[in-house]
Amino acid sequence: MAKQEPTKKPIEVRTPLSDADVRSLRAGQAVLISGVLYTARDAAHKRMFEALERGEDLPFDVRGQVIYYVGPTPAPPGRVIGAAGPTTAGRMDRYTPALLARGLKGAIGKGSRSEEVKEALKAHVAVYFGGLGGAGALLARHIQTVEIIAYEDLDTEAIRRIEVADFPAVVVNDCYGGDAYADARTRWGKR
Amino acid sequence: MKHISAADISAKVADLCIRACTVLPPDVVAALEAARDREESPLGREVLSRLLDNACIAQQDGVPMCQDTGLAVVFVEMGEDVRVTGGHLCDAITEGVRQGYERGYLRKSVVQSPLDRRNTGDNTPPIIHAEIVPGKQLKIAVAAKGAGSENMSRLQMMDPADGEAAVKRFVRETVEQAGASACPPVVVGIGLGGSFEQCALIAKKALLRPLSDSSPDPEVATLEADLLELINRTGIGPMAVGGRTTALAVKVEAAPCHIASMPVAVNLQCHAARHAEHTWE
Numbered sequence: 001m002a003k004q005e006p007t008k009k010p011i012e013v014r015t016p017l018s019d020a021d022v023r024s025l026r027a028g029q030a031v032l033i034s035g036v037l038y039t040a041r042d043a044a045h046k047r048m049f050e051a052l053e054r055g056e057d058l059p060f061d062v063r064g065q066v067i068y069y070v071g072p073t074p075a076p077p078g079r080v081i082g083a084a085g086p087t088t089a090g091r092m093d094r095y096t097p098a099l100l101a102r103g104l105k106g107a108i109g110k111g112s113r114s115e116e117v118k119e120a121l122k123a124h125v126a127v128y129f130g131g132l133g134g135a136g137a138l139l140a141r142h143i144q145t146v147e148i149i150a151y152e153d154l155d156t157e158a159i160r161r162i163e164v165a166d167f168p169a170v171v172v173n174d175c176y177g178g179d180a181y182a183d184a185r186t187r188w189g190k191r
Numbered sequence: 192m193k194h195i196s197a198a199d200i201s202a203k204v205a206d207l208c209i210r211a212c213t214v215l216p217p218d219v220v221a222a223l224e225a226a227r228d229r230e231e232s233p234l235g236r237e238v239l240s241r242l243l244d245n246a247c248i249a250q251q252d253g254v255p256m257c258q259d260t261g262l263a264v265v266f267v268e269m270g271e272d273v274r275v276t277g278g279h280l281c282d283a284i285t286e287g288v289r290q291g292y293e294r295g296y297l298r299k300s301v302v303q304s305p306l307d308r309r310n311t312g313d314n315t316p317p318i319i320h321a322e323i324v325p326g327k328q329l330k331i332a333v334a335a336k337g338a339g340s341e342n343m344s345r346l347q348m349m350d351p352a353d354g355e356a357a358v359k360r361f362v363r364e365t366v367e368q369a370g371a372s373a374c375p376p377v378v379v380g381i382g383l384g385g386s387f388e389q390c391a392l393i394a395k396k397a398l399l400r401p402l403s404d405s406s407p408d409p410e411v412a413t414l415e416a417d418l419l420e421l422i423n424r425t426g427i428g429p430m431a432v433g434g435r436t437t438a439l440a441v442k443v444e445a446a447p448c449h450i451a452s453m454p455v456a457v458n459l460q461c462h463a464a465r466h467a468e469h470t471w472e
Contacts, residue, residue: 008233030234043308073258073298082296083258088339088372110430111372132241133339133374133430134463136258137249155310156298168241170234170432181370184433188232189426
């Protein structure tokens with residue numbers, strides 16, 4: 001039996017996030033997120049970005065908010081949502097700095113972010129959380145309400161306002177340049 | 192001659208799509224449990240526990256394990272003495288995928304054109320790979336292949352002189368570049384040899400093998416074991432939070448190739464290694 005270190009207790013995070021909330025988080029911390037999140041992935045990001053380029057408003061006020069990169073499965077009867085785990089964040093990299101500049105405070109996804117996004121997280125005091133990829137059924141249980149608020153024609157890719165309770169995640173990129181994925185390789189990698 | 196109706200094939204394919212997306216195969220559950228028990232990283236262990244919980248919850252709640260219920264990749268082995276009645280084989284499979292993704296509340300993740308990105312609305316068409324084999328049986332395997340791991344897969348046409356060291360480096364780099372995007376712990380399917388397209392196909396087929404087996408070819412079996420150790424030394428760990436479990440298994444399928452070629456394909460599969468099959472005998 002290999003030696004096993006104890007698990008650290010997760011930190012409770014409530015949305016929307018203030019600068020002080022963001023500054024209190026460090027890469028590598030496990031968190032439980034409660035409050036409102038907005039869902040958006042590839043197609044919704046493209047539309048939001050195009051709206052900004054045309055000088056139009058975004059479909060919701062992003063200030064202080066956290067976007068969850070997810071495209072859920074249809075809700076079966078009696079449930080508010082189907083499976084709802086994070087998708088790869090890197091595909092949203094080209095759109096993210098513009099949203100952070102508008103006051104977005106966080107995002108939940110999986111996988112590494114670009115250098116541009118990491119710099120924007122520092123510049124605008126924001127945080128990137130890594131969710132439990134492939135745990136869509138478990139994460140659905142942490143989602144209490146779901147309301148489509150924009151781009152309904154995009155179906156699974158529509159923007160939804162959801163309320164979550166104790167939604168598990170890990171701080172991957174904090175506002176100080178910390179990177180949990182890089183730290184993990186240093187800590188656990190063997191030559 | 193054995194007769195199988197197209198309607199029967201559609202109904203069974205629909206069931207296979209739903210089963211693949213909601214029931215984690217027992218060999219994958221066993222591999223995740225073993226990984227959880229030996230994982231040294233606290234956060235990594237926590238992730239593995241939650242992935243096992245997720246598999247139970249998916250069945251309890253009748254919800255797919257993962258929201259990316261994938262492209263339906265369908266492998267067919269059709270006996271020469273089988274005849275499909277009342278329709279065509281590929282149409283019957285396509286109809287089954289349509290029915291399964293609708294009835295099972297699975298996500299429709301297929302766009303008609305790669306450039307205009309318009310969703311087909313019913314998760315068709317599936318990707319169908321059919322082989323003609325001797326006999327009277329029909330075997331259909333459905334793999335629900337998510338894009339997170341598929342997007343991080345790679346193929347390279349290497350020089351024969353590059354040798355085994357280059358193959359190992361390419362596989363390790365592929366897993367490293369994928370990081371959390373491929374949803375580790377991954378299953379790594381590797382095609383070695385063949386032609387450009389055969390190499391990719393056998394890499395994908397390798398993902399259908401039981402996780403506990405190893406190649407019947409001793410040389411290839413050694414390569415599989417070496418690669419698994421190499422990948423698990425990267426420290427990437429479950430969902431890239433750090434740990435000893437980056438891959439659950441490595442499966443290599445080798446094939447004869449041209450004297451000038453050494454194609455290598457690495458098809459990554461996320462921990463939700465979803466597939467289900469049925470045989471008409």
